[in-house]
Amino acid sequence: MHETPFHLRVGQLLLFSMSDSNTTNFSNPSTFILLGIPGLEEAHVWISIPFCAMYIIAVLGNFMILFIVKMELRLHEPMYYFLCMLAVTDLLLSTSIMPKILSIFWFNSREIDFSACLIQMFFIHSVSAMESGIFVAMAFDRLMAICDPLRHSTTLTNSVMSKIGLAVVLRGSTLILPYPILAKHWPYCKTNVISHSYCEHMAVVKLACADIRISSYYSLSVIFFLTCLDLFFIALSYTQILRAIFHLPTKDARFKTFGTCISHLCAILAFYMPGLFSFLTHRFGQNVALHFHILMANIYLLLPPMLNPIIYGVRTKQIRDRLFRLFFRQGS
Incomplete structure (x- = not known):
């Protein structure tokens, strides 16, 4: 049993929270054993081919995005x-899981060291x-660009962008930090074998021979x-965006304006x-x-990193133009 990193099975968490707390005479393992994909061990080499291809596309595509934005001054917005x-x-x-999965x-x-896990x-x-x-x-950027374009550049300054980026990092790190802290606290005596291909939170914690309700309920919360907060703000932003689009005078203007949101919407779908x-299954x-x-x-974990650069590369004219110029120069 396992959870996806961002969408957990509620019943599974509640089941894990009822772990036996009466086990004694334990000794914590220094390493864990990852099974990969249980039941498909014979096909691991074949499964690695599409996984490796997805990872290579993700790495090359995202590095290409970073390179193009850095080199193209028009994209500094x-x-x-x-x-x-x-x-x-x-x-x-993608890099946090793929090297170990491929190994x-x-x-x-x-084997994976407990601390590395x-x-x-x-x-x-x-x-x-x-x-x-x-x-x-x-989504907020698209909201400002469409609903209040005159204030877009003055509102989202470099300073504001840095603060948003810092807030995103701090929020994610602070909320998730208790995961490994609590996991390290639990005693492990059942087995050191993780029925997964990476150290997913509940796949590790369920091996503890203790009452893990704190980890389970905190993870669920x-x-x-x-998920609910982020999807609420995204939905709220697009409600305002659609309202502004429907007030545009012509159909062409509505299509053109909505077209600036297509890449973002596709990336959201690829992520969620x-x-x-997985949650429903x-x-x-x-x-x-x-x-x-x-x-x-x-x-x-692999699909969004692979698809995002493709989505933005195909849908964004400035990125496409820069790519064409880059490859045309190399070929000439």
Whole structure:
């Protein structure tokens, strides 16, 4: 059983919270064993091919976004600064899991140090929280650009952008920091084998031979708080955006204005939809095989980092133009 980093199965958390607290004579392991994708060990090498391809696309695409925004002075504006923040979080998110997953798939290197496991756990969940916060900030940017364009550049100054970025990082880090702190506190005596391909929070905590209700309820509270709050602000922003668009005089103007939001909306769907699907399969798909849940958890972390640079590269004319000029020069 497992959770996705940002969308947990409520029933699963409640089940984990009832862990036996009467076990004694324990000894904490210095390492954990990651199984990869339980039940599909024979296919690990084949599964690694699309996973590795997705990771390479994610790394190259997001580095390309960062390079283009840095080199193209016309892109030094709030929308693209937020895009750079998104690219950095995507790089951190995918890199926090893929090297270890590929080492499991290719070299059967399943051991992970306990401290390294806690560090990976922190990065996975905190960066996921940061990414959700960045989507809220990008929704605010679109709101200002469409509903109050005259004040857009004066409101979202470099100083304000820095403060927003710092707030997103602090929020994600502060809320997730108790995850590894509490996980380190629990005694582990059942097994050191994690039925997962990375150190996902509940997959680790459920191995504890103690009453883990604090971890379970705190994790559940954080997920509901972050998800509901962020989706509320995104929905609120787009309600105001759509209201402003419908007041535009011509259909062409409405389509053109709404077109500036398409990339952001596609990125939001790529981020939240896999998590929602995983949540629903956990909540209502009790008969779904464990390996399917683990695959979905991996795809949830890999799909957005791969798709985001593609979405913005295809939909954003300035990025497309810069890419064409870059490759045309290299080919000439």
